[in-house]
Amino acid sequence: MQFTHEHDEIRRTLKRFIDDEINPQVEAWEAAEIFPAHEVFGKLGKLGLLGLTKPEAYGGSGLDYSYSVAMAEALGDIRCGGVPMAIGVQTDMATPAVARFGSDALRREFLAPAIAGEHVACIGVSEPGAGSDVAAIRTTARKDGGDYIINGAKMWITNSLQADWMCLLANTSDGPAHKNKTLIVVPMDTPGITKAKKIRKIGMMSSDTGLIHFDDVRVPQHHRVGEEGMGFTYQMMQFQEERLWAAANALGSLTNCIAQTAEYTRERKAFGQSILDNQVVHLRLAELKTEVEALRGLTHMALEQYLAGKDVTEWASMAKLKAGRLLREVPDACLQFWGGMGYTWDNPVSRLYRDGRLASIGGGADEVMLGIIAKHMHILPGRS
Numbered sequence: 568m569q570f571t572h573e574h575d576e577i578r579r580t581l582k583r584f585i586d587d588e589i590n591p592q593v594e595a596w597e598a599a600e601i602f603p604a605h606e607v608f609g610k611l612g613k614l615g616l617l618g619l620t621k622p623e624a625y626g627g628s629g630l631d632y633s634y635s636v637a638m639a640e641a642l643g644d645i646r647c648g649g650v651p652m653a654i655g656v657q658t659d660m661a662t663p664a665v666a667r668f669g670s671d672a673l674r675r676e677f678l679a680p681a682i683a684g685e686h687v688a689c690i691g692v693s694e695p696g697a698g699s700d701v702a703a704i705r706t707t708a709r710k711d712g713g714d715y716i717i718n719g720a721k722m723w724i725t726n727s728l729q730a731d732w733m734c735l736l737a738n739t740s741d742g743p744a745h746k747n748k749t750l751i752v753v754p755m756d757t758p759g760i761t762k763a764k765k766i767r768k769i770g771m772m773s774s775d776t777g778l779i780h781f782d783d784v785r786v787p788q789h790h791r792v793g794e795e796g797m798g799f800t801y802q803m804m805q806f807q808e809e810r811l812w813a814a815a816n817a818l819g820s821l822t823n824c825i826a827q828t829a830e831y832t833r834e835r836k837a838f839g840q841s842i843l844d845n846q847v848v849h850l851r852l853a854e855l856k857t858e859v860e861a862l863r864g865l866t867h868m869a870l871e872q873y874l875a876g877k878d879v880t881e882w883a884s885m886a887k888l889k890a891g892r893l894l895r896e897v898p899d900a901c902l903q904f905w906g907g908m909g910y911t912w913d914n915p916v917s918r919l920y921r922d923g924r925l926a927s928i929g930g931g932a933d934e935v936m937l938g939i940i941a942k943h944m945h946i947l948p949g950r951s
């Protein structure tokens with residue numbers, strides 16, 4: 568994938584914003600276990616960075632998905648995982664289905680303010696009883712006059728404690744599990760919604776993760792995204808982009824982790840030489856760098872296929888799997904070379920060690936990715 572001058576311009580703008588407005592605040596946000604999403608998104612919206620791939624009619628830039636990937640990579644310069652994840656949820660997880668399938672009125676009411684950074688959005692798929700098995704969700708949206716009445720619970724929802732609206736997946740009929748689901752935009756101040764719990768985590772500290780209850784929550788039926796019964800399909804289509812985004816975002820943080828480790832070990836002396844001078848250290852960093860560049864190749868190849876209009880479910884799953892694996896391997900190996908400093912809470916490598924662990928679980932666990940890849944290999948009789 569050859570990035571152009573336009574991609575570089577976007578990355579430069581984002582880098583300046585990260586250096587000036589985000590990184591100086593990261594320690595305080597991590598300690599507070601939340602960041603001011605409306606303030607940050609408002610500024611990103613003014614820079615035009617929340618709608619790169621969204622239609623121009625709603626304030627987006629109408630660019631292709633390579634710009635999202637370039638932005639995801641550049642977000643790896645943020646000194647924590649929680650803020651990039653929150654931005655990724657806004658740009659590449661909660662809004663794409665609304666942008667692609669929502670009615671004009673829905674897009675004006677919810678997409679345009681999300682692109683402008685006036686609204687914070689979240690995506691509500693996972694539940695207390697169903698995460699990997701999306702088809703098994705229990706939340707229902709029953710028709711009543713011109714409304715849906717929603718009952719159920721959504722768990723692990725990023726941005727949900729601050730969000731203005733949720734793109735929610737619910738069962739709208741008793742039909743087959745892959746054809747009975749619908750995406751619905753639900754304003755988070757609707758009566759019957761309870762922000763039941765802010766979930767404490769081992770990482771992604773500055774990102775708010777909520778358990779949300781829905782008790783007879785009434786929303787108009789015109790809040791439906793696209794066709795009724797197509798929610799599962801839309802969500803699965805959307806996962807291709809979400810997984811490409813996750814792999815691209817990992818590239819930035821993994822590259823920085825190796826560079827920071829090289830810098831620290833070059834300065835740190837033991838036994839009369841730099842830690843980095845030990846072959847076991849610099850050869851290991853070289854090996855890790857090779858792994859990261861292999862991930863870059865895989866991610867960019869998947870992106871090229873995607874831009875060419877191909878179904879990249881298999882390649883995006885491979886990239887997401889490899890990103891998750893490397894987010895466990897690279898910070899673990901690097902942390903070792905920082906010695907005691909690596910074992911401290913606010914160390915950049917220990918933070919990636921904790922934050923990066925999520926990548927093998929969220930948005931489809933490693934085993935789910937492996938299942939998708941195996942299915943595409945056509946090696947299991949009767950399951951192709």
Ligand SMILES: Cc1cc2nc3c(=O)[nH]c(=O)nc-3n(C[C@H](O)[C@H](O)[C@H](O)COP(=O)(O)OP(=O)(O)OC[C@H]3O[C@@H](n4cnc5c(N)ncnc54)[C@H](O)[C@@H]3O)c2cc1C
Nearest residue numbers: 690691692693697698699723724725928929930931932934
């Ligand atoms: C910090 C955080 C943020 C999140 N943000 C969001 C969000 O914004 N919106 C949202 O909808 N969800 C979100 N999630 C939920 C996330 O996508 C789920 O946690 C994930 O899909 C796994 O679901 P689960 O936790 O229910 O695990 P389960 O489905 O209970 O699976 C547990 C484990 O079982 C194994 N497993 C599962 N299926 C298989 C299989 N087929 N074969 C072999 N092993 C298997 C895997 O190891 C898996 O990790 C978030 C989660 C976290 C932790």
